[in-house]
Amino acid sequence: MIDEFGCIGWDTKVVDLLGYPGYTLGNDTTACDSDELIIDAGAERISEYSGEQTITPFIDYTWNTGNQEQTQEITEPGDYWVEIFDGCFYLRDTIHVDYYPSPEITRLDTLYYAQVSVFADNGTSPYQFAMDDENRLQNENTFKNVQNGEHTVYVEDKNGCTALKVFSLNSTYDINVPNFFTPNNDGFNDTWVIDGVERLPDSEIFIYDRYGKLLRRFKASESISWDGEYQNKPVPSDDYWYVIHLQPVDKLIKGNVTIKR
CATH class of the missing domain: 2.60.40 (Immunoglobulin-like)
Structure with a gap:
């Protein structure tokens, strides 16, 4: 530079060109089809030069869905890209979303x-x-x-x-124990059936004769009835005693049942 008096002066300035910055939406992702998934394109980029950090806010967003907001709601699988402008650079990245059925x-x-x-x-x-x-x-x-x-x-x-x-x-148990049955093979009332005990399958049933001999012992998960037999032979018409140990309520029901042939 020369002034009006013919004096010359000069100066030197170093100019660095900004490199093209990196930008990423994140990794490809998966989601459950019952979930709400939001992709956030970010609000700014952070760069560093000569030890100084610079924050540059994003100005514009353009998604392949037509959305122009910072965030994009995802409702189905596919590829989603966004192009952002920070006043200097247009930056773009794509993310792939897969959905799992719920x-x-x-x-x-x-x-x-x-x-x-x-x-x-x-x-x-x-x-x-x-x-x-x-x-x-x-x-x-x-x-x-x-x-x-x-x-x-x-x-x-x-x-x-x-x-x-x-x-x-509202779990309840209503146990109905008949006081007699008629095992004569006429198709009516031939077995002694304990109604309701099937709801407590861990319960045990004990059947005795009048002298206290155990005739049968079985769990409700195996059967809820007795056919009036002992060792595959019919027992005679008489009164028989039972003990039903209800589990898991830990309650005993005792009584007698009459067989009529």
Whole structure:
């Protein structure tokens, strides 16, 4: 530079060109089809030059879905890309999303007293199950000694996808023990059937003659009836005594039954 008096001056300035910055949406991801998945393109990029950090906010967003917001809600599998502009650079990245099917609780079996069995479908087996505490998973789908009231059951499949169901349990047992039966093969009242004990399959039934001899002992899970025989032979018409030990309620029912032939 020369001024009006013919004096010359000069200066030196170093100019560095900004390198093209990197940008990423993140890794490809998977989600359960029951989940809400949001991809966040970020609000700014951070760069460093000569030991100084510079924060450059993003100005514009353009997704392949037509969305122009910072975040994109994902509702189905596929490829999703976004192009962002920071005032200097247009940056783009693509992410692939896969979906796993979520399990479904199809049925609750409350037939047995204080017991709940959970059945699931869809999703990816094997399943794990929990009741009231979703973190206490177990492989067995049956829960015993369940108190009456409201409960929540959970199912988690191999991919970590989950389902839950809230239900109310009002488990009761009504045991009806007949006081006689007529095993004469006429097709009517031929067996002694204990109604209701099938809800307590761990219960045991003991049958004695009038002298205290044990004629039969069996669990409710094996049978809920007696045909009036001992060692495959009919016992005579008489009174017989029984003891029914109900489990898991730990209650005894005692009485007598009359056989009429």
